[in-house]
Amino acid sequence: MADTPLLLNFPAALPPSMDFAALLAEAMGYAQDASGDYWTDYNEHDPGLTILEQLCYALTDLGLRGQYEMTELLADERGVIARDTLFTGDQILTCAPLTANDYRKLVYDSVHGLKNFWIEPVEGMPGLYCGWIEQFRWGDKDKLVAQVTAILRANRTLCEDIVSVEVLKQQSLKLAGVLELSPGSDPDEVMGTLLFYLDWKLLPAPMPSAIEAQIDAGQAREQIYEGPRLAYGTIDDAGLVERPATVNLAQIARVVQAVPGVRLLSGLHFVSREDVDGDVLTLKDHTVPFIDIPPQGGPWPFELRDSSGASVLPNAERVTRVFNQCYVDGRARESAVKRSTDSLSYRRLPSGRYLDVQRYHSIQHQFPVTYGLSRYGIPDDFQWQAADAEAAFSQPGSGPAAVKRAAQVKQLRAYLMLFEQVLANAFAQLANARWLFSLRPPEAHSYFAQSLVDNPQADFPDPDAVGELLRDLRAEDRERHGHRAVSLRISHPHRPALRAIWPGTLAERQSRLDEVLSYGSRARHYRHRQAPDGKWIFVLVNVHGMEIAEGELRADSQEEIEREVLEVVYLLERIRREPAAHARHVRLEPHGRDETREPTVAQSYLAKLERLMAQFDPYPQRHNAFLDHLLARFNERFEDDLLQRFDPRPAADDRFLTELASWKSSFLMAYPRASSRRASGFDYSFKIAKAMPFGSGLEHRLYSLLGIGGPQRFARYPQSRARLTARHPGYHYHREGHAAEGMGPAEEERALVFEASHPGLFAHLLRYGTDLARYRIRPERGGWSWELSFLSPGGTWHRLHHSDDAERLKALRNRLVAWLQPDGAAWQHLFDGEGLYVLEHILLRPLAQPLAKDDGFYACRISVLLPDWPVRFQNDEFKRFAERLVRENCPAHVQADCYWLSFAQMERFEHRYEAWASAKYKSVHDAHQEYQALDERSGSLREFLQHLAQQSESS
Incomplete structure (x- = not known):
């Protein structure tokens, strides 16, 4: 690590932040503009110029750290980079299956024991498909069908469904021909390999290829990762052959002649002439070509002859062994592709060096020794003056010159502290920049600071001297601490109402009392909640959401606590208006013994510094701006202005911005799924935890983009939800x-x-x-x-x-x-009742007696049902906005009809929808389930939707 340079790629041309000469010239220009009439000497020995040089040098250090690799700026102390929105390429470039080839790739990649798979549309019913499996010579057919069906249901596209999945029958090909072997060839090995080639290549299975090979060939990653995410490398579309209807001898001949050890093929023909036209055999419906391995003594499809022309009889046991070994080798090659895929660095987040970006090295270290700022202090020989020669030599450092010199050093150190604090904060800001892009920042602020006192990250030549400069701050803290904490009590005529306890100076207490009276006379600053013992309590908060007082009453019900809040509001309004009421109802009393320890200088200084930074940190707005940047990386956006306009709370209320940030964060956290599955339907075979299904990609996207339900805190979208009518709106x-x-x-x-x-x-x-x-x-x-x-x-x-x-x-x-x-x-309960349902008409089709043709209700249609009673949902402009989002996020070929339901209508719908979802789940998992009950529930939902459509047309 010590030999590794800080900058792995040093810039060819210095950026302005690292160019010392340019920074110094710019600083001198500012100094000349500001004080050119007074400061005219810019020689190197000038103290002002020396200070400018040291500040510019510190800025170049900051500029250097800003040029660190991004991985180093994002790494924590362990070198780990938080995931957040740094998704790997295989996550963010892939998508859920959309085309028939996508489904074929996904199924082949996911199901072992499957040789090939085809998906074909059902005539007359757009959106319905049948799946056809080609299996190997062995395997559990029922297990294959169950696995493939589960994958197809879990990855359904909106308004599409799978009707059936079946295993194709194997049609045995009766062949005859003569093979002449190359000299030295093993007949058993040649026959086993030939049968494997016919099994594998006559109807080729998809062949996964390693991603590294495609990258080395110059293929772009966005092309490599187009389609579904696969575990076994990638599968080229060209390798996905169509299900054959015929087999011709030319195909068979090409496969045979490619077998190692085959010198010549002659006399190839079909033994049976049934369904044969010349050299072409027409396969029976729902079959695939297949060539048996004959038992010992059985007829072989080919006669083998050695190089001398003599017939050779293969050993069936050895032929089977060779065939199986070829199969194992093929699977091993696929496993090697999977291992190489798993080991790709592109599938893993990078790690970075931890370079302690926050550490600040004080500029006082670089000043000439004569300034007395270094760890050596004030040199003795600079304390001497001719007028004080005797004292200076008899007691160095004790004469008037020494005292004056020490005072000057202290003044200079105090003067530099302003610049050093700003510099130290800049290093802290750069070190904490990773939290600005975090979806789960540990603290709610976007500007960062660090103390210059008792801070291991701030390196000063004389730390004690820095602390000494803050002596006045310590005196103020002692004055504050010297007064015992005070208890504020505001009482009704006969009982307590509100209570607060403050430490602090006498001067501060009146302002705290004014704060309680100001906020307490406005009901929107009260919050009430249920305590662990079941009682209801309330607190008073300021504009920043900090609790500043608490209610004395512990109520048995929410209604009782709401009435108490109103009474307290009216009381505080009177207290503010009437001095007599103030005298009667407000008491400031000492609050027992103050056991808190006196804060240290470092604690006081850091607390004041953080409060100062907070005054200039509009965190909710800035946090949303950073989230907007992260969204823009994926070409996504939230319509902040519209959403805020629909929010009934005052525009100055930060709660909306906090909730807006939670919508964006949750959306980004689940973005690979929200993006790739935006057109996916819900998996009706999935056992849901709550009553109502909630699994389609469209529902999930609308849920976030509309900010449904208030604050959202989840890393994955839920697959089910409670009824919207579970709580009456009141x-x-x-x-x-x-x-x-x-x-x-x-x-x-x-x-x-x-x-x-x-x-x-x-x-x-x-x-x-x-x-x-x-x-x-x-x-x-x-x-x-x-x-x-x-x-x-x-x-x-x-x-x-x-x-x-x-x-x-x-x-x-x-x-x-x-x-x-x-x-x-x-x-x-501002967001109570908010939600929506996306109902796919194709899932409501009758199953007991399947339709031969769609009547216009089922194909490519969805109904989006929304409640009309929540506060925002009553706004006509919000309704238009929601319907526009439905159209923008819905696949272009799908007709989406939006309906706004009253509470009573939604109750009826949810009752039917819940019963239908339960019956649909049972129809998948219960082998003896009759479709009649499901069809009745589907018919009930269809009637409900048609009634809504008629009402919509007539209104």
């Missing part, structure tokens, strides 16, 4: 003039039912619906009933509900206001 919304379909009296009692005339109303309710002044209850025309209306920001009144009982409307309004409270039920 409200029911429908358009004005339309009936609330499916809402019976019982449901209406437990749900907030309201109507509106435009899609923006719900967002207005979320934002302004807690203001009672925006509601009015008044008689409708005729005076027989009452209506509840809401005033939108545009000044328009919108009717929400009507009833013949005004008190009932008041109760409904109060429930609505409580439900809309920030961080109340509406906001806690």
